[in-house]
Amino acid sequence: MNIGEASKASGVSSKMIRYYEQIGLIHPTARSENNYRLYTEDEVHVLRFIRRARSLGFSLEETQKLLALWQDKARESAAVKEVATQHIADLERRIAEMQGMVKTLKHLSHCCSGDGRPDCPILEDLAASAAPPVKPTRRKH
Amino acid sequence: MNIGEASKASGVSSKMIRYYEQIGLIHPTARSENNYRLYTEDEVHVLRFIRRARSLGFSLEETQKLLALWQDKARESAAVKEVATQHIADLERRIAEMQGMVKTLKHLSHCCSGDGRPDCPILEDLAASAAPPVKPTRRKH
DNA sequence: CTTGACCTTCCCATGATGGGAAGCCCTATC
DNA sequence: GATAGGGCTTCCCATCATGGGAAGGTCAAG
Numbered sequence: 001m002n003i004g005e006a007s008k009a010s011g012v013s014s015k016m017i018r019y020y021e022q023i024g025l026i027h028p029t030a031r032s033e034n035n036y037r038l039y040t041e042d043e044v045h046v047l048r049f050i051r052r053a054r055s056l057g058f059s060l061e062e063t064q065k066l067l068a069l070w071q072d073k074a075r076e077s078a079a080v081k082e083v084a085t086q087h088i089a090d091l092e093r094r095i096a097e098m099q100g101m102v103k104t105l106k107h108l109s110h111c112c113s114g115d116g117r118p119d120c121p122i123l124e125d126l127a128a129s130a131a132p133p134v135k136p137t138r139r140k141h
Numbered sequence: 142m143n144i145g146e147a148s149k150a151s152g153v154s155s156k157m158i159r160y161y162e163q164i165g166l167i168h169p170t171a172r173s174e175n176n177y178r179l180y181t182e183d184e185v186h187v188l189r190f191i192r193r194a195r196s197l198g199f200s201l202e203e204t205q206k207l208l209a210l211w212q213d214k215a216r217e218s219a220a221v222k223e224v225a226t227q228h229i230a231d232l233e234r235r236i237a238e239m240q241g242m243v244k245t246l247k248h249l250s251h252c253c254s255g256d257g258r259p260d261c262p263i264l265e266d267l268a269a270s271a272a273p274p275v276k277p278t279r280r281k282h
Numbered sequence: 283c284t285t286g287a288c289c290t291t292c293c294c295a296t297g298a299t300g301g302g303a304a305g306c307c308c309t310a311t312c
Numbered sequence: 313g314a315t316a317g318g319g320c321t322t323c324c325c326a327t328c329a330t331g332g333g334a335a336g337g338t339c340a341a342g
Binding site: 045049052053055056057066069070073074075076077078080081082084085087088091092094095098099101102104105106108109112113114115116117118119120122123125126127 | 186190193194196197198207210211214215216217218219221222223225226228229232233235236239240242243245246247249250253254255256257258259260261263264266267268
């Protein structure tokens with residue numbers, strides 16, 4: 001089938017399919033005489049695997065690891081679990097970070113009259129930052 | 142003071158200060174005879190405001206709005222609250238999304254033996270995606 | 283006079299995705 | 313046969329916020 005059908009069948013856009021091929025996440029497929037990419041059911045299955053991994057928040061790099069493990073019949077499930085565990089930890093860190101923001105913002109918002117007057121505790125907080133030097137937290141590469 | 146000092150005093154890297162100037166988030170500053178950027182206390186204060194807004198997760202676009210409101214003595218606090226409320230909603234949406242991922246992943250991980258055997262419910266889930274077409278959710282622009 | 287620490291501008295990279303142009307191929311319709 | 317439309321190809325650009333690094337100017341201390 002052509003890339004458009006593979007896209008519909010997998011839920012991955014044509015653009016992304018080409019990109020995944022370009023970065024080596026998936027193998028180049030066969031081509032028709034017109035130079036159109038041709039996809040088999042197996043290849044569509046791989047695309048669905050990728051889409052599912054992405055929907056669980058795995059990066060393309062992690063997805064590539066999972067894909068390799070999936071295709072390695074002799075894999076150890078411990079390796080898969082390791083990838084998942086790391087990802088869970090990363091998600092939880094980011095969730096906690098955002099929850100901290102929400103907590104602060106809700107407090108400030110609650111204290112803000114939100115009417116026609118100019119006084120605003122939200123702006124006061126932003127303006128009052130007395131402690132300048134905070135090492136920014138780094139993400140996973 | 143020079144950009145390096147302003148950076149230390151505000152917690153914003155020199156790179157970012159120049160970038161903020163380039164995109165018009167902050168006004169171009171005075172220059173010394175050597176063409177070095179010169180910063181006043183007020184300008185450092187603005188940089189700290191930006192850093193604080195960023196640390197609460199506001200985008201640079203939102204930060205610009207907040208900055209404009211901060212500098213507008215006749216602002217209505219309702220306008221500020223509106224920006225904050227939208228941002229809270231966005232954060233909460235993203236948190237919920239990630240919590241959903243964590244929930245699924247924890248369940249799958251829990252079911253995975255994580256030893257030397259190849260059987261793995263995590264991979265089975267990824268491979269089993271029976272429902273292809275899911276419209277991806279869009280973020281705020 | 284050299285060294286090192288600043289500063290300047292300019293270009294490139296990240297991650298994952300979309301937009302769009304220019305051009306080829308095929309089919310259906312007039 | 314000509315044309316219109318839709319699908320495919322490659323290539324380039326944009327996003328968002330940030331960092332890395334090169335090439336070169338400036339300044340102060342040794």
